[in-house]
Amino acid sequence: MKLVIAYIQPHKLKDVKQALYKAQVTKMSVTNALGCGEQHGYEESYRGIKVEVNLLKKVRLEIAVNQDYLERTIDAIIEGARTEQIGDGKIFVLDLGECVRIRTGERGHDAIG
Amino acid sequence: MKLVIAYIQPHKLKDVKQALYKAQVTKMSVTNALGCGEQHGYEESYRGIKVEVNLLKKVRLEIAVNQDYLERTIDAIIEGARTEQIGDGKIFVLDLGECVRIRTGERGHDAIG
């Protein structure tokens, strides 16, 4: 089992979700994040003081999938999020040791979906 | 060492924390998350336009524990969060390679607790 973590542009969430649904990945968790990467930030000024903002608004996806779903999940995220512009984001994949469904206590593969 | 990630219903956080304390798991990190899973969402309507909301409010727990604490941690979370209704949530367990206490620089097992 794998845990897929992806950072995407906020306004791309809609497209990514649709792409994931198409790939039958229907379960995910989303959090609000700030990110800094290659994409350079912008300048704010408040009451005459310049502020260099390089932590940009991003959305963080966390998706636990079985091995066989991994690639299609990654592909779906890329499909939904890519604009080929700096700031598109990153995907990280971790090994997922165990997974438990709280409601039933099921574990492992069956618990993921 | 293991890193336990759990998604639970927001209003269950209190019970889960109590259950964890009982199991002598007193350290944890909490973030606000949205999740979609089996639990079907609900419909909003804003100014006459229907909105299908399937990202529901969840709370994300992150708990680093030593191997020997793993099971009791999982059990405690289940005890606190289970209502046997769809939406109870999930627990994910990852291998934790290293842990450092910033204050002291301690590493490994001692740093966790």
Added chain:
Amino acid sequence: MKLVIAYIQPHKLKDVKQALYKAQVTKMSVTNALGCGEQHGYEESYRGIKVEVNLLKKVRLEIAVNQDYLERTIDAIIEGARTEQIGDGKIFVLDLGECVRIRTGERGHDAIG
């Protein structure tokens, strides 16, 4: 490749970012978190009712790095965040199986930076 997760005091974010830049770690993701650990909380009272608050405001950093950057990353975080007072925070290190840059589709080491 490693995924470094760190919880620090919110007002230390600035210093930690600077320390990381010095160590040429320029990419990271930040989220808002609540944490409870050794640091004891405080008491609020609302309309005559006492409230024991032990989930304190923290900031969560997530940084994917290549093996050779791991130590300097940890050191930088410690340098920026340490005050030697309870509540300084923790660093967790996980194995990162894969990393993908959405924009280009690059994978692995090259995708991290």
Added chain:
Amino acid sequence: MIRMSRKLSVLFMTFLSIGILSQPALAESSEPVGNLVDISRLTQGLDTVWVLLGAFLVFFMQAGFGMVEAGFIRAKNTCNILTKNFLDFCMASLGFFIIGYALMFGEGNGFAGWSGWCLMGLDPVANGVPLYAFWLFQAAFCGAAATIVAGGMAERMKFPAYLIYSFIISAFIYPIVGHWVWGGGWLAKMNFADFAGSTVVHTVGGVAALIGTCMLKPRVGKYAVDGKANALAGHNIPLASLGVFILWFGWFGFNAGSTLSVDDGSLIGRIAINTNLAAAMGGIAAMVTVWKRFGKPDLSMAMNGALAGLVAVTAPCAYVDPWAAIVIGASAGYIVIRGVEILDKLHIDDPVGAFPVHGMCGIWGTICVGIFGKASLGLANDGFVYSGNPMQLGIQMVGVVGTVAFIVIGMGIVFKLIDMTVGLRVSREEELRGLDIGEHGMEAYGGFQIFSTI
């Protein structure tokens, strides 16, 4: 107006030209008449401006109530309370127009009026001001009484139930009590004095809120199994604080406007200073009390204190001296804090303190008339501190008891009926998710990350 006086001066010129020395008497006498008419029109005009200004300010209090109630509850129920607050005023306007005014000010018996449905067939001038202006002023009061209840029953009451309730209270319950006191009813006949409505508006609203919140039971999670009370903290204190300022602002219209006439301004001046001093002292006393009892100066309680002072001074504002207003306000500030504590001990869950503020202090204020009131300021009998005679005090007690009894029974029945029909309380699931989504299918703060862990 201009036209008028132009006419006048023309008239005047002519009368000057046609040699006045011949028949002065006629000439002059005609003049004064003109002036008299002018003056009485002017006076009514000025009084109308005053009453309308009061009406506008009292209307604006509706916003104050909304912001205070919204700020003191959790984010997930914000749209719901705001919708209730918004629509109960609409309902009150309608109900008080069709039925309420007739019951309150129509010709009738000591219990209720019975004429002037939809304001039809009434003298166009009421109490020295145009009927329509007078109605608006009274309708705004009616709306205030109705909306007080929203706060006490917040975060768990069904929206349709609230709509029905709000129509009934503004069309029937409030006007009847109003008739007793201001419509020439039995309390008025026995010289019961409630200048601007500590009883008519606030006791009615506050007690109705108490009945309602008792029947609703506490919010999920408010009291732990071990009986310990949990704090379900408000979500937007700045909004609440703004609301309190708006209420204080509007209260000047509420109290001073109740004179219905300006005269030479001395009475409205007195009312205004009393209103302000009572509010200020209420705030200070509440802050000191909460600070001493709980170790921190809790803003939400200090603000409740100011409102308590305002509620308490509403009845006596015209009959007392500034020093008395200070005493009344300070005592109310203390009462409200203890009241909140007591309700919590009794496990009565009143999220915004509607009963301690409006109920307890409304009653206290009504009684204060009998203690600090002065006959020289238009009260039937001197208050206790001046006369040592409990006469007026007794009358005030009777009024309080009568009103409370009527509301407890009347609203008790109303809420019971609503509960048996459409139901008073939402489902547990809906309450956990928040009434905004359940009842209105929308969120108050779209996009904001908000913990709904409690």
Added chain:
Amino acid sequence: MIRMSRKLSVLFMTFLSIGILSQPALAESSEPVGNLVDISRLTQGLDTVWVLLGAFLVFFMQAGFGMVEAGFIRAKNTCNILTKNFLDFCMASLGFFIIGYALMFGEGNGFAGWSGWCLMGLDPVANGVPLYAFWLFQAAFCGAAATIVAGGMAERMKFPAYLIYSFIISAFIYPIVGHWVWGGGWLAKMNFADFAGSTVVHTVGGVAALIGTCMLKPRVGKYAVDGKANALAGHNIPLASLGVFILWFGWFGFNAGSTLSVDDGSLIGRIAINTNLAAAMGGIAAMVTVWKRFGKPDLSMAMNGALAGLVAVTAPCAYVDPWAAIVIGASAGYIVIRGVEILDKLHIDDPVGAFPVHGMCGIWGTICVGIFGKASLGLANDGFVYSGNPMQLGIQMVGVVGTVAFIVIGMGIVFKLIDMTVGLRVSREEELRGLDIGEHGMEAYGGFQIFSTI
């Protein structure tokens, strides 16, 4: 006053000294003169107070517009709309001082006035009140017309473009229509009646907003490729709700203040009650409609309904009876809901419903004058329901058509020119990130975690 009575006494002394015993007539007559003068001064004083109170309230509506518009859009564009709303009033004050007033109330022809630039060389008294007070009242109206547009074009219009627009509308467009109706222009001459501005202020603002929003095209993400409309939900409903209360509050000044004189108060009383009933019914009707059509009582729509009722009753408020105000308000509440639906069907993206509220209901209200108005209340001809004679109705129609045509053409050209020069719309990137950062380099809610996924 002082000066006056000093003059008086002087006069009095002199005439005392020159042996009075001879010609008493003079003596007495001098008295009435004193009174007359006093009274006309007093009357003008009272009227000025009334007009200024109205002006203050109408000014305060600016805050209401700001909060409603801000609350109904997404957090990332909040500073932008607030800056627009704040500066268009500043611009309006300037533009209406230098040019606008002269075009609107100066001596001129049926199309526009042409004197009194910067208020220079004008009679210090206008319509029975001091010129400066009258100007402030009118300037506040002008600001309202200007700011209505901000809502319709929200979340995508360039800030510099908006500044230019706001100066033009308040210096030229609005004053010209104003001259037609209130400045003795061609519509005034044909007895077109718009008591407080359903046409002059709201139709102008609403139609301008429609033109603007059409030219701007919908916001990114508002309509899916398949044509389905997405909800871009407002981010702060409590703020919007406060704004609606402020607007309602200010509207009392807007309508009742338009009498410009108090007289004996009966007219302002009538206007106040009509204003309130129409607003209340608008809110109720809109809630019922949206509830029936979409299954939930949507607060944002109910509030739009109240505003719709207010807009609709603005023209007829002085000419109709309360029952008619109820009908007008209720119908407006229904119209606005359908209007929002229709715009969405046509893929016209009006984020806050500026056109349905101000445009549609402004037109409807203007027409209502011809239906429900009464000659006995100062209208040229009895309305249709009383006379069965479509005379006034026809006149109202002409006024509506004339105004709409003028705005469509005039503002169409203005927006086109702005678009060709500075440009109307921000870049897609800027729109996605939010105009607060793009245009103003600041955020509305520093530190708050807000999803900007839509």
Added chain:
Amino acid sequence: MIRMSRKLSVLFMTFLSIGILSQPALAESSEPVGNLVDISRLTQGLDTVWVLLGAFLVFFMQAGFGMVEAGFIRAKNTCNILTKNFLDFCMASLGFFIIGYALMFGEGNGFAGWSGWCLMGLDPVANGVPLYAFWLFQAAFCGAAATIVAGGMAERMKFPAYLIYSFIISAFIYPIVGHWVWGGGWLAKMNFADFAGSTVVHTVGGVAALIGTCMLKPRVGKYAVDGKANALAGHNIPLASLGVFILWFGWFGFNAGSTLSVDDGSLIGRIAINTNLAAAMGGIAAMVTVWKRFGKPDLSMAMNGALAGLVAVTAPCAYVDPWAAIVIGASAGYIVIRGVEILDKLHIDDPVGAFPVHGMCGIWGTICVGIFGKASLGLANDGFVYSGNPMQLGIQMVGVVGTVAFIVIGMGIVFKLIDMTVGLRVSREEELRGLDIGEHGMEAYGGFQIFSTI
């Protein structure tokens, strides 16, 4: 006023009594007398309504100050500033009732008054209006002066220290300066003119804020070790924007209400238009300045500009023509921007710009009286632009210097004493966590996810 016309009628009686001719006279004469009395009562009534309206509006400004100050600081200190803002008005009401009024308006010497403690033993009519109404108007001014300081010392000042300060300034410091200018003190005697309080209210508050913020030292993290200033951005711009509108709204009462009488309305009309034009120009000028200097139209600065314009026009509002108000407002808008910059250069940390707005522009406005004022409008001498004579200008300077010196010394001592006793500043830990939790044990936005990284 009253006194005058009373004199008149008395005089009139006497002259009547000494029998003019005989018969008819008596008859008629009774009429005029009645009218005279009526009219003087009416006049006083109208003036009271005006003064009370002003008082209500000035009170409401307290909400405006609260929202502006809260909106411009960080979320974690919101409850704290709101509690300060709320309680300083309560404290001011108390302090100005017991001591302040006596020091300001009591019989005394050129430095301070010394009679009328707790308003006891005073003539029930003051300046032609009822004493109580006059007191409320003045008390609201006192509260404004006190609350200005809260903004400048925000985010780090101890709450108990603030309570003590607020009582002292409103009971002693403010009333003394007030006596100099409005209570017949030494400045009044030398014809120093400050119509509505640029000096008495704003310079006092602004300079006190400067002293306080200097003694408090900057907030943690405001200036980097390398001396670079960091932006600690405000957390709720919509709230601040609402606050600015409320202030502007209230300012109409602040300035126009200061006439204390309506007369024929021409003076209050002039004041109202000047107030509005200065505010509008201040906003525009500030926006242009900040846009040019920093590349973006910063709303927070534009709003500061409007407030600056209002502060500056407060002293001259009654003595100048509209064109002058435009100049005064625009210059103030420019001054405030540069002022904010300068303070930052000097590492004086004034979170909301209390000194640039109220201090600098208060002084500027006071000086403007000597530049643009007109003798024909009641000023002792024509201003410099009219007379080329620096007489009045000099007098204004003296007033400014005297006031600033007094406040610097007086408040310097007060703050020093408070610092040595209860302490002025909270601990570093408390400041980092936020004063809401440290001082009040509560949060402003319960449940909201808010970064407190700066």
